Amino acid sequence: MKQLRFRNLLRRHVVGRHTEVWHHRSFRLPLSAVGGLTGFEPRRADLVLWFLADAWAIEEGMLERPNRVRYRDLARVHTQEYLESLSQPRTLARIFAADETELQVDEVLKTIRFACGATVQAARSRLVHGGIALNLFGGFHHAAPDSAGGFCAVNDIAVATAVLRNEGFRGRIVVIDVDAHPPDGLAACFRGDSSVWVGSISGESWGPLEGVDETVLPRGSEDRTYLCALDRMLSRMPRADFAFVIAGGDVVAGDRLGKLALTLEGARRRDRMVLEALGRVPSVWTAGGGYGRESWKVLAGTGLMLTCRSSTAIPPSYDPMRARYGWVSTKLSRERLEGAEELSAKDLEEALGLRPPEQPRLLGLYTAEGIEYALSHFGIIPHIRRLGFEQVHAAIDVVDMGDRVRVMGNALGKQHVLVECMLERRRVVERDVLYVHWLALCNPRARFSEKRPQLPGQEVPGLGLAREIGWALARIARRLGLEGVAYRPAWYHTAYSGRYHFVFADSRRQGRFEAMQRDLRDIPLIEVTRAAAEGRLRNHGERCTWEAEEMVFWLFDSPLDEKIVAEERANARFTIVASECDKHVP
Incomplete structure (x- = not known):
């Protein structure tokens, strides 16, 4: 990462002074289930911003904060009836594949208006x-004047074009759509407008799109096929006075909704080709879609290309949230976390056990106010408020299993426990770790549905904050001088959700877990976790049960024996037996 930083710094001084990056803290959609349902990463804009800052690809002077787009500007493109419908939860729920019961209309509209305002x-x-x-959140190419869908509530590019026209710009505009899906909304918005050229390369056809120079590639098209098609499309692009680019992240292999199969390197080459084709034409680039774990890296790569003209790969193990939380932790006040600026005689007596503490401290260190302070700076409490909860606060007490911290908030006329965590210090494989006996993230405003089924062990749907809480716990462990964070996953899905950072403490158990992921990857998670809970798992035809053993997120070197892991993984072969008969599901 150090080499990447210094290269970016040098390149940015040459090319970055003409580049702006637009971001707003409201770019994260306040929808707790959107990632699990569709693969869309609601944190993508934040992750990319954190990476670009950490990689020295941007500096403060390059970062711009938008205002909300004005309704009268939206009305230059969209019908009044449609704009009024956006105030209805049902409309927004359909656009964002969400349940209307958990949807906070004002907060979702805030995200939409800031994103459009940025463009x-x-x-x-x-x-x-x-x-x-x-613009780290834009490119809503599915929104038409009187309808929308596919995470696109308003057409920011059409609105921006209408605003420029209203302010006197008469030059030719080109829109280069290199998202994986067809620009049906753009076609509807620009129908009959010969001053706007739209070029698109997608991985599926939605029927003819009037006025669009469209290339539809076969499913699974890889770098070479895609880039050759892009070169041909760019050669047909007319001379432009202004350009918009939709640099979608859904073009890479493994995207849940995209049908193409580019590599991250191929996506970066895509961006370079578009950049070179535009030359000195002023341009606004937008994020477009992205429905996979790597989608943030596509957009981050676009940022590197635009600010530094860099083709350097992002380190595979780099996690922007880890870097961000580490940086935030260095800025937190110890006095605010621990609740005392000076050691008093009373504090000394409490430390020596001569008197009971006036208020419990988490792990003997953090006050409830300190927990609130940290969670606010990590962005967790502000996001909980956006989900529709008020008077969010923390409480600490001691229970049989250890120290308990709860985060509570008010909604629907009552107080709810939103986060509950029970912690203690413990040794696992001869190392001191922060042991999580219990962790519950609850969104009582949400409900289970066919799209969001109830998983074993769940009483209410989650908050969509597991990743944030996990990194917060890692920072606590590090501050306490511990070597990791451990928990015992009672269900397959709780182990699966932590698979990128947590490993089983036992090497053979880790090997079997990796074999399960390999063998059952094409089966929906809900089916696998139910089969594991119901005893329908088979290893080489033999019945096996879910092994709830410790998993650890090692902050330093992992003690796993990779040779044993590989041997156990190779020797295992998992299937599922259907409940109604003894038939194996591969």
């Missing part, structure tokens, strides 16, 4: 000053 303001800025702008 509008970036277009104004680049038209005046030239150069390039990157």
